[in-house]
Amino acid sequence: MNLLYSLAFVALAVASVAFQAADAIRRKQFKVLAAQGAILALAIVLGILAIYNFRIPSMAELLQALVPWQA
């Protein structure tokens, strides 16, 4: 089931950006395309991690570790 969710997540994410990405290619705005690709790739990684419930340190934990007076 998780695999199905992950595939649906990736398909939806890519499909939602596809029109704008195609437009960026048509106008030869490759910087826009690269930015979209990078942000979306990161979103997909985080999404799949969330779907599979992988235990990685959350952002709240990471930020707490940065504050010097926290244990």
Added chain:
Amino acid sequence: MIEKGRISNIQSAMLAITSLTIMGHLIVLTLVISHSKENGWIAAIIGTALGLIGIVAVTRLSQRFPGLTLIEILFRHFSWPGKIAAIVYLLYFFILTLLAVRLFGEAYKSILYETPLTAFIVIILLVSAYAVYLGLETIGRMNQIMLPILVVMAIVVAYLTMPNKDYSNLLPILGEGWMPVGAGALSVMGWFGEIVIMGMLLPYVQKPERLMKANLWVAALTLIFFLGPVTGPVAMFGATEAAKMTFPTFSEVRYIEAGEVLNRFDAIAVLFWTVGLLFRISIFYYGLCLGTAQALKLKTYRPLVLPFGWLIGAGSLWFAADYEEIQSFLFGVYAPLNITMGALLPVLLLLLSRLIQKLRKRKEVAEER
């Protein structure tokens, strides 16, 4: 200039008020009551006075570099350290967007237990993404319509809770000394630090020369809107009970009984959260998209709205494992993070910009000789 829209000074002030007030009601309230108990209102007043440091610094910075957003100022005028600071600011906007989205989900989850968190996150992100895509003018005008309605509703709710309140619960004043009040005041100061997001909107106001007056009004009105919620739950439940509550104002509103028919005012609190958080998320989401587009020197921020929407959605799930973790983040990180980003850095940038200007003038004079 990427953003073509313009907002009035009043619209900009109203956006700041909505964004700050909703965060105040949802989380800052809990922080202040936990730290300062019955003296929360003193902490709020002192914290607002301290928060003016950040507000004045951000406004002055914006007036010093007219037409430039915070990210553009950092990229164009502060060399490579500025670029690093700009990236840190973008990360900060991202973190605060995640926090707001997650809080929206958690707030709704506390009422609709069986609905998955993802459903709430998707709904708020769809609306926010649409608002951000339409631009600053749309967000500003939408908020101009909604804020007065919310204020009227809040006044009605505050009036209806009066019979259940016992204001002697706010005594003794400074019973435990200044330390708890100081801790609460720092939380409030941190909360006002969030106004640094206005650095992304202020270049688009119609009368930048009157920004300082508008932003000082923002501080005053936000404080007024915060004093009711910070005293209300303490007056109704007592300081110890109020400090234990996740959403004290929501618990307060549930006690309203106006006759036999009007006794479920929870919906008003939920409406307040929904609309308030919608604007808050939209402002930070907009700042993130616009800032990234400006950092990458793109012609428009719109192609980034949907990718960032996905990233914010996935990121808000990763933000914290549960509400406990969010609370430890709020108690441990929220205030220092906001004070650093919203007060210390803007003050430092303002001082540095003055120093750079003086050095340049001296150099010019020396060259002329």
